[in-house]
Amino acid sequence: MSSAIVGAASAIGGAVTAATSNSWFIPMLMAAVAYFQYEEIIDPESKPSDVGGDDILDHYDFIVIGAGSAGAVVANRLTEVENWNVLLLEAGGDETELTDVPLMAGYLQLSKIDWQYKTEPSGTSCLAMQGGRCNWPRGKVLGGSSVLNYMLYLRGSKHDYDNWEAMGNPSWSYRDAQYYFKKSEDNTNQYVANTPYHATDGGQNLSLDAAGIGPHPCGSGSSPAPPGIGLLSGMVTVLVQTLLSSQCLVSPASQWPVDYVGDLSQPYDFVVIGAGSAGSVVASRLSENPDWRVLVLEAGGDPPIESELPALFFGLQHTKFTWNYFTEPSDDACQGMKDGRCYWPRGKMLGGSGGANAMLYVRGNRRDFDGWAAMGSTGWSYDHVLPFFEKSVTPQGNATHPKGYVTLKPFERQDNDIHQLIIDGAHELGQPYVERFQEGSETGYAHVPGTVRQGQRMSTAKGYLGAVAKSRSNLHVVKNALVTKLDLDGETVTGVKFERAGVSHRVKVTKDVVISAGAIDSPALLLRSGIGPSKHLEELGIPVELDLPGVGRNLQDHVVVPIFLRLDEGQAEPMTEKAVLDGIYQYLIHRTGPLAAHSTASLVAFINTNASSDSAYPDTENHHMFFQRADHASLELFTKGLSIQDQYTDVLQEYLKDSHLLCVFILLSHPAARGELHLKSRDPKEPPILTSNYLSESEDVATLMRGIRYIESLGQTKAFQDHLAEIARIPIKECDHIENYRSDEYWRCYAKYFTVTCYHQSGTVKMGPDSDHEACVSQRLKVHGLENLRVADASIMPAVVSANTNAATVMIGERAAHFIQEDYQGEAVGANGGLWVPHMHADDF
Numbered sequence: 087m088s089s090a091i092v093g094a095a096s097a098i099g100g101a102v103t104a105a106t107s108n109s110w111f112i113p114m115l116m117a118a119v120a121y122f123q124y125e126e127i128i129d130p131e132s133k134p135s136d137v138g139g140d141d142i143l144d145h146y147d148f149i150v151i152g153a154g155s156a157g158a159v160v161a162n163r164l165t166e167v168e169n170w171n172v173l174l175l176e177a178g179g180d181e182t183e184l185t186d187v188p189l190m191a192g193y194l195q196l197s198k199i200d201w202q203y204k205t206e207p208s209g210t211s212c213l214a215m216q217g218g219r220c221n222w223p224r225g226k227v228l229g230g231s232s233v234l235n236y237m238l239y240l241r242g243s244k245h246d247y248d249n250w251e252a253m254g255n256p257s258w259s260y261r262d263a264q265y266y267f268k269k270s271e272d273n274t275n276q277y278v279a280n281t282p283y284h285a286t287d288g289g290q291n292l293s294l295d296a297a298g299i300g301p302h303p304c305g306s307g308s309s310p311a312p313p314g315i316g317l318l319s320g321m322v323t324v325l326v327q328t329l330l331s332s333q334c335l336v337s338p339a340s341q342w343p344v345d346y347v348g349d350l351s352q353p354y355d356f357v358v359i360g361a362g363s364a365g366s367v368v369a370s371r372l373s374e375n376p377d378w379r380v381l382v383l384e385a386g387g388d389p390p391i392e393s394e395l396p397a398l399f400f401g402l403q404h405t406k407f408t409w410n411y412f413t414e415p416s417d418d419a420c421q422g423m424k425d426g427r428c429y430w431p432r433g434k435m436l437g438g439s440g441g442a443n444a445m446l447y448v449r450g451n452r453r454d455f456d457g458w459a460a461m462g463s464t465g466w467s468y469d470h471v472l473p474f475f476e477k478s479v480t481p482q483g484n485a486t487h488p489k490g491y492v493t494l495k496p497f498e499r500q501d502n503d504i505h506q507l508i509i510d511g512a513h514e515l516g517q518p519y520v521e522r523f524q525e526g527s528e529t530g531y532a533h534v535p536g537t538v539r540q541g542q543r544m545s546t547a548k549g550y551l552g553a554v555a556k557s558r559s560n561l562h563v564v565k566n567a568l569v570t571k572l573d574l575d576g577e578t579v580t581g582v583k584f585e586r587a588g589v590s591h592r593v594k595v596t597k598d599v600v601i602s603a604g605a606i607d608s609p610a611l612l613l614r615s616g617i618g619p620s621k622h623l624e625e626l627g628i629p630v631e632l633d634l635p636g637v638g639r640n641l642q643d644h645v646v647v648p649i650f651l652r653l654d655e656g657q658a659e660p661m662t663e664k665a666v667l668d669g670i671y672q673y674l675i676h677r678t679g680p681l682a683a684h685s686t687a688s689l690v691a692f693i694n695t696n697a698s699s700d701s702a703y704p705d706t707e708n709h710h711m712f713f714q715r716a717d718h719a720s721l722e723l724f725t726k727g728l729s730i731q732d733q734y735t736d737v738l739q740e741y742l743k744d745s746h747l748l749c750v751f752i753l754l755s756h757p758a759a760r761g762e763l764h765l766k767s768r769d770p771k772e773p774p775i776l777t778s779n780y781l782s783e784s785e786d787v788a789t790l791m792r793g794i795r796y797i798e799s800l801g802q803t804k805a806f807q808d809h810l811a812e813i814a815r816i817p818i819k820e821c822d823h824i825e826n827y828r829s830d831e832y833w834r835c836y837a838k839y840f841t842v843t844c845y846h847q848s849g850t851v852k853m854g855p856d857s858d859h860e861a862c863v864s865q866r867l868k869v870h871g872l873e874n875l876r877v878a879d880a881s882i883m884p885a886v887v888s889a890n891t892n893a894a895t896v897m898i899g900e901r902a903a904h905f906i907q908e909d910y911q912g913e914a915v916g917a918n919g920g921l922w923v924p925h926m927h928a929d930d931f
């Protein structure tokens with residue numbers, strides 16, 4: 087998104103209020119197309135001028151009320167008589183450029199140029215409409231409903247008019263009406279124009295190319311543009327049509343599994359809760375056995391189109407496609423965020439958070455997994471997990487790699503000089519740039535690949551479920567199904583209760599239930615089902631099924647302190663409107679360009695800030711977000727996503743007027759702090775209480791301070807100084823009282839305000855041996871104390887990996903499926919002989 091689009095939006099005067107937040111993209115594009123075309127040529131429509139109060143006469147010969155399809159004609163024709171004064175009164179104002187675009191007609195409804203009438207509810211019709219009422223749009227604008235309509239010109243049947251006359255209205259026969267039809271027509275359709283029924287010299291332009299932008303796109307009246315022979319306008323029409331229709335190809339419904347609405351009375355072998363990064367993997371792998379009936383229950387539906395575009399991932403936040411969670415206010419952190427709470431979005435859609443994430447694919451350090459093994463999950467060392475990482479992916483361009491479901495590809499490089507600047511600066515500080523992080527040991531800088539394919543997101547819901555669902559009748563996916571509780575009978579889970587569209591359902595299970603609802607909702611569901619610390623459950627009045635003290639504890643995340651650097655003050659090239667339009671065009675037509683990437687975000691650094699420690703295990707990770715000068719809309723999307731308070735956003739926007747901004751996310755790789763999750767109530771719709779405990783441990787603060795010092799040094803390198811790099815000072819009342827700007831004390835204060843998440847919540851259903859009183863699941867991911875309940879998602883990580891968490895979560899899904907397959911392998915096979923369906927690859931669909 088860009089400033090150009092916002093500019094164009096304001097140019098249309100906010101007429102399109104009906105467009106939802108999810109449908110802004112194409113209307114904005116069209117508005118931009120219309121805006122620039124018109125701005126650069128001339129407004130083709132000579133709009134009647136509005137008569138001011140003083141110019142209204144005392145007397146008129148005629149007053150016409152309503153400047154709609156009929157009123158405008160009446161007033162026009164009456165003023166043909168020179169001596170007559172005619173007043174035309176219209177409740178609405180001028181048309182906008184957007185109203186000239188035929189395919190935009192639908193967007194105009196319920197906007198401010200529509201009277202927005204609705205029928206009364208009748209109980210017999212309009213039942214599928216909101217409130218059982220039909221919309222009756224009527225234009226409230228010069229031109230009336232002819233401005234809202236779809237511009238189709240049809241006269242009606244001869245019999246209609248003859249009937250009018252027969253009903254006692256002399257001179258309204260078809261023969262009479264035809265005279266006026268012809269009088270009003272300027273028919274440019276060469277096939278009919280000169281027939282006895284049509285005319286070419288009336289007021290109303292009628293054209294075959296109804297998709298063109300308005301009747302005379304290049305001007306008329308007193309400022310005629312050079313005449314055209316139709317070739318160019320034809321091309322423009324094709325272009326506009328193509329752009330409009332190409333958005334439909336971005337996310338065809340066929341790439342998602344269908345919503346299962348059939349019979350649920352038969353028990354399933356497996357029920358998987360959540361179709362996120364891990365759940366989609368588990369369900370897909372289990373359904374490879376055609377004898378196993380597998381049900382997936384997902385609280386969200388299909389992802390929005392915007393989920394496909396890497397550059398728009400921040401735009402998904404604070405919408406209905408995310409669970410919009412917020413942390414509790416804290417004295418230590420998040421104070422510069424709205425209400426002093428950090429925003430923790432999780433994906434609520436097929437693909438889960440993997441449908442909303444930044445698509446960076448990073449596996450983690452060998453020591454992360456060896457650490458898990460050392461904590462008692464002996465089968466989870468790096469060497470044990472590596473095959474499951476490998477199994478899940480297809481790195482594009484590597485023909486010898488076995489085909490996995492998730493396609494990996496480098497992001498297209500945008501803003502190349504900024505990438506180079508960062509690499510050069512880091513080089514001066516002795517930090518290497520490597521083509522690829524060495525497997526299992528990430529240090530220095532590298533461009534990480536994306537879970538992306540041809541410029542589009544490759545979530546596990548797309549790769550693992552969408553790609554196979556059609557060919558597997560044993561796999562059912564129910565969308566918009568919120569699981570509210572597990573049914574238990576002693577140590578066995580017998581079924582699952584869920585709600586869909588306000589209706590409660592129950593399904594039974596014969597083998598395992600797998601919870602893959604993510605690091606917040608998995609523990610929340612366990613607690614609601616009576617599995618968790620008994621004291622907490624009793625406080626909420628939830629009957630205790632199993633006292634499991636660790637549920638909701640051990641909450642970890644990669645806390646981030648973002649530092650903003652100003653670059654090239656006064657010299658920075660601003661973002662141009664044309665570049666924005668080019669970007670939209672490139673994406674829609676070629677799936678390339680800035681929207682197919684997210685600028686410098688794929689350039690990732692793992693820095694060991696502690697010179698005295700072992701350098702193979704970095705303690706910070708850095709991400710880089712670049713905002714080109716004047717790209718205010720992108721910055722807004724970012725600050726809104728993070729929930730930064732307006733006063734601070736305003737300062738950053740001000741800086742962006744004359745310099746670029748580079749935001750470096752300093753991410754704490756191994757947090758010592760542990761947060762907690764509790765339920766507020768038994769109500770499944772009430773969000774849990776999330777205590778981050780960010781920056782509550784002094785060693786975490788110390789590491790981040792060193793991380794900030796590293797960025798300060800980076801800003802001082804020659805490479806950065808050549809770009810006039812300077813830390814963007816953001817006035818913070820409390821911190822500005824500290825005498826020394828940028829002292830340790832200052833930065834500690836800054837970090838207290840500028841604290842955000844890197845979205846890597848994990849650990850809340852910890853994996854570990856029985857002997858660990860916090861452990862909730864065994865190393866085969868079975869809930870301790872229960873027979874057939876497993877948890878498989880980011881919540882089982884005993885310690886968060888020192889990387890972005892998606893890749894490891896997909897691996898966890900693969901392992902969970904593998905354990906289950908092993909556990910049930912001995913069973914008698916059914917009619918299909920347990921034949922595993924051959925692997926189908928995401929690239930095949």
Ligand SMILES: Cc1cc2nc3c(=O)[nH]c(=O)nc-3n(C[C@H](O)[C@H](O)[C@H](O)COP(=O)(O)OP(=O)(O)OC[C@H]3O[C@@H](n4cnc5c(N)ncnc54)[C@H](O)[C@@H]3O)c2cc1C
Pocket residue numbers: 359360361362363364365383384385386431432433434435436437438439440442443444445446447448567568569570602603604605607608611844845846847878879880881889890891892893895
């Ligand atoms: C904005 C953002 C950016 C990120 N960027 C990156 C990145 O670039 N790289 C990276 O590696 N990681 C990234 N992450 C983190 C990564 O995506 C997550 O760690 C990972 O997706 C977690 O997977 P999961 O299976 O544990 O949970 P999720 O993927 O969140 O899946 C949980 C699913 O369960 C569903 N669910 C929840 N409760 C219920 C219920 N009661 N009933 C039915 N269904 C339910 C949810 O709707 C969801 O679909 C990012 C995350 C976010 C949010």
